[in-house]
Amino acid sequence: MKSSQSKRVSVDDLEALVRAALSRAGMAPDNVGPVAATIVACERDGVKSHGILRLAGFVHSLKIGWADGTARPAITSETASLLSVDARNGFAQVALDVATPRLLAMAEASGVAVLLTRNSHHFAALWPDIEPFAARGLVALTCVNSKKRMAAWGGGRPVTGTNAIAFATPRPGHPPLVWDQSSSVLSQGDVLLAANEGRAVAPGVGCDAFGQPTTSASDILDGGALLPFGGSKGASLAVMVEILAAALTGGRFGFEDQSPAGPTTTSFGGQFLLLINPGRAQSGFDERVSVLVAAILDAGASRLPGDRRYRQRRISAAEGIDVDAPAYASLLSLAGRSGGAVAQTGGQVS
Ligand code: NDP
Numbered sequence: 001m002k003s004s005q006s007k008r009v010s011v012d013d014l015e016a017l018v019r020a021a022l023s024r025a026g027m028a029p030d031n032v033g034p035v036a037a038t039i040v041a042c043e044r045d046g047v048k049s050h051g052i053l054r055l056a057g058f059v060h061s062l063k064i065g066w067a068d069g070t071a072r073p074a075i076t077s078e079t080a081s082l083l084s085v086d087a088r089n090g091f092a093q094v095a096l097d098v099a100t101p102r103l104l105a106m107a108e109a110s111g112v113a114v115l116l117t118r119n120s121h122h123f124a125a126l127w128p129d130i131e132p133f134a135a136r137g138l139v140a141l142t143c144v145n146s147k148k149r150m151a152a153w154g155g156g157r158p159v160t161g162t163n164a165i166a167f168a169t170p171r172p173g174h175p176p177l178v179w180d181q182s183s184s185v186l187s188q189g190d191v192l193l194a195a196n197e198g199r200a201v202a203p204g205v206g207c208d209a210f211g212q213p214t215t216s217a218s219d220i221l222d223g224g225a226l227l228p229f230g231g232s233k234g235a236s237l238a239v240m241v242e243i244l245a246a247a248l249t250g251g252r253f254g255f256e257d258q259s260p261a262g263p264t265t266t267s268f269g270g271q272f273l274l275l276i277n278p279g280r281a282q283s284g285f286d287e288r289v290s291v292l293v294a295a296i297l298d299a300g301a302s303r304l305p306g307d308r309r310y311r312q313r314r315i316s317a318a319e320g321i322d323v324d325a326p327a328y329a330s331l332l333s334l335a336g337r338s339g340g341a342v343a344q345t346g347g348q349v350s
Helices: 011-024 029-044 052-063 092-110 127-135 188-196 217-221 232-247 285-298 307-319 325-335
Strands: 006-009 074-078 082-091 112-121 139-144 158-160 164-171 174-181 268-276 321-324
Touching (some): 006 011, 011 052, 011 325, 029 052, 029 082, 029 127, 029 321, 052 325, 074 092, 082 092, 092 112, 092 268, 127 139, 127 164, 127 174, 127 268, 139 232, 164 232, 164 285, 232 268
Antiparallel strands (some): 074 082, 112 268, 139 268
């Protein structure tokens, strides 16, 4: 429901504004599309922690030269099922966009495709990267390491990022089943949202700069650390992500981050992506997925991972997206537009 403190924007108009902001910050025309699409997808699907909230960080990183919006990814090696890409200090979404035709061909021919991307900035949710592959019938797994923000388990100082992992599978007769989560109890974006809104976070989410437990979102962000979900189990998954997304790709570890001080900058690391073509494995995959999902729902699960996003996507398409007034003002400013700009592009703003 639209609150008096928000603006309603159509998906198309949001995309136009995000594109304008990235272009204005110096991103090359060929690179704008994949990055804008992921930011818009997050806002459209109700993942506010990685939508417009992140745009200022993308823009800032471009403007100070921390990330290169003009870089075109280079394919550095290719085997029958393994593709290595150097994003050259550009964005992971652009590298994936360039690699996708080759990955699809590999998965078709050999049954497996692996993408190792290095020297890349991510800073967004992962499900937009893999949902399209599952929609084409492929099982997909991806992970991205980010700058050190999460305490080593049993130690006080951050070492790994809040390293996200996402999985997607085709589901017969339905949109893909997709989950996507950070290795931390809360994503850094959610802590940032809490800090912006002056809210405390729950106990167990993070610690302050002295390694002491805190519920203050700003203390966590200001030199503190987030904590892994599930204790040592989440911490171990974050370590796995550092191995797959950095050691294997040739990217930087979270603790090697050298991002400039000041406003939020994008994480510079790597991305691992695995695609498996079920058509090359044993037969009956679709039926087995259906059986599993039926058992989960029969056991009383109210929903599957991804269902909330799909529902929000339908609402956004039909009614537009409610954007908080401060986020909307920031969006217009970054896009170099006045308050009436969206209406001029034909969209509905109220
Ligand atoms: P959430 O805890 O919000 O959600 C994690 C997953 O659990 C989602 O797939 C969600 O599905 C699912 N889920 C939640 N509740 C239920 C339920 N009741 N039943 C079934 N499934 C459920 O995610 P996080 O806060 O951990 O992460 C948010 C985002 O942050 C992710 O998109 C991640 O990629 C991103 N991130 C990015 C990083 C980067 O460096 N680029 C680093 C860390 C995080 P649904 O979406 O439908 O609610």
